[in-house]
């Protein structure tokens with residue numbers, strides 16, 4: 001930073017330098033995490049920290065702002081901490097606060113805890129609370145509608161009529177709403193039981209107990225939806241489709257340490273990396289361990305191995321290996337897995353590798369033509385409800401909010417070449433289409449994963465939040481020293 005920031009701070013207040021302002025757009029775990037770590041890092045010399053977040057509480061975001069009791073964390077509590085150097089903080093917090101007292105299902109026989117997702121939001125909120133109370137962090141309950149570089153810094157406009165000046169801005173808006181396939185939305189848009197966005201509160205309430213349901217997608221959101229339907233007494237048949245018909249895997253029966261080493265000798269192509277992962281899984285099996293331990297190591301070393309891959313190889317991974325990676329890396333909570341297994345065993349849930357070839361509405365019935373993978377013939381089936389669970393559409397992130405599109409047009413933002421989020425430097429600074437980096441605009445959380453590799457869940461989210469907070473603290477220090 002911004003020599004411009006320094007001059008602004010000094011010129012505007014010759015007698016008493018004003019505190020720099022850091023604005024964070026998005027107050028989920030990423031944005032809340034950056035604010036939290038920044039206060040701690042700059043203790044005694046903290047900037048003004050303003051977090052823009054329309055939700056009532058900071059720290060929840062999309063994932064942990066759900067009241068649905070079927071929604072559980074999909075990583076054991078002992079691995080979901082906001083402190084990168086204290087993995088078990090959340091687990092201790094749960095025990096100390098008796099946070100699963102009314103939820104005996106949360107505790108597994110092997111001792112692992114899988115609390116409801118809301119509980120994790122409570123934990124992050126409890127860490128932020130003292131700083132909100134002291135004023136070290138300000139929660140602006142508003143949606144940002146414009147972000148303009150004003151030469152000296154940034155001007156932020158929000159939907160509550162606010163105008164805020166900031167020296168440094170971090171974008172932590174992460175998950176855009178899911179986008180239903182355009183053609184399907186056009187045909188089914190007006191049907192009362194076409195659910196295009198399951199993140200809306202009460203979205204599944206339109207589904208009746210005996211409804212025949214088509215679920216489009218087979219990932220974590222689909223698993224959540226099927227578990228929620230079961231919990232709400234749904235007994236009708238469900239067909240869940242995805243291109244490859246892969247289903248998110250569960251956790252290992254016993255906890256294991258990460259196994260293997262993918263950075264001592266780096267792989268420089270997708271094929272070489274895949275080969276190494278397969279070999280390591282075989283070696284793990286020889287030692288009585290499962291693939292879970294190997295994938296955990298790939299996650300842990302994800303940043304370094306991703307950095308070693310040329311862009312074309314990263315793109316190859318996204319194109320060909322991502323579906324396989326996703327189902328092994330995003331595991332479902334045992335309670336959710338049990339709900340799915342029960343439905344499959346009862347013959348109520350069919351998981352299919354297929355796509356939607358066409359659809360029509362006939363009265364209240366939705367007639368869908370399904371094209372099974374590698375089959376010539378399509379199959380037509382009738383449903384009462386269609387639920388889209390294809391997840392957040394990160395590839396279209398720049399089109400999801402007008403101010404992001406505007407920043408793209410002005411050359412401050414670009415889609416990462418692997419299509420996973422926003423382009424940024426190794427310092428997490430936003431990068432425009434011409435490769436120009438803007439040091440006072442940072443990207444925090446999953447939107448930075450095109451550069452940082454695996455960056456979707458905890459603990460990588462907390463590590464990255466701390467990393468971004470450090471980068472900001474460093475910029476502030478440099479500016480102050482000038």
Ligand SMILES: Cc1cc2nc3c(=O)[nH]c(=O)nc-3n(C[C@H](O)[C@H](O)[C@H](O)COP(=O)(O)OP(=O)(O)OC[C@H]3O[C@@H](n4cnc5c(N)ncnc54)[C@H](O)[C@@H]3O)c2cc1C
Nearest residue numbers: 026028029030061062063073074143144174175445457458
């Ligand atoms: C349904 C779901 C379940 C998950 N479960 C787990 C899990 O159990 N374990 C795990 O490790 N990971 C899980 N994940 C992965 C998840 O990416 C991270 O754990 C984490 O929640 C990401 O938080 P975030 O703050 O980066 O993003 P988000 O949760 O998307 O937060 C972004 C915030 O930005 C706000 N925002 C957006 N636009 C604006 C704007 N213009 N102005 C102001 N605010 C704005 C939104 O309101 C939102 O609160 C899950 C993800 C999803 C989607």
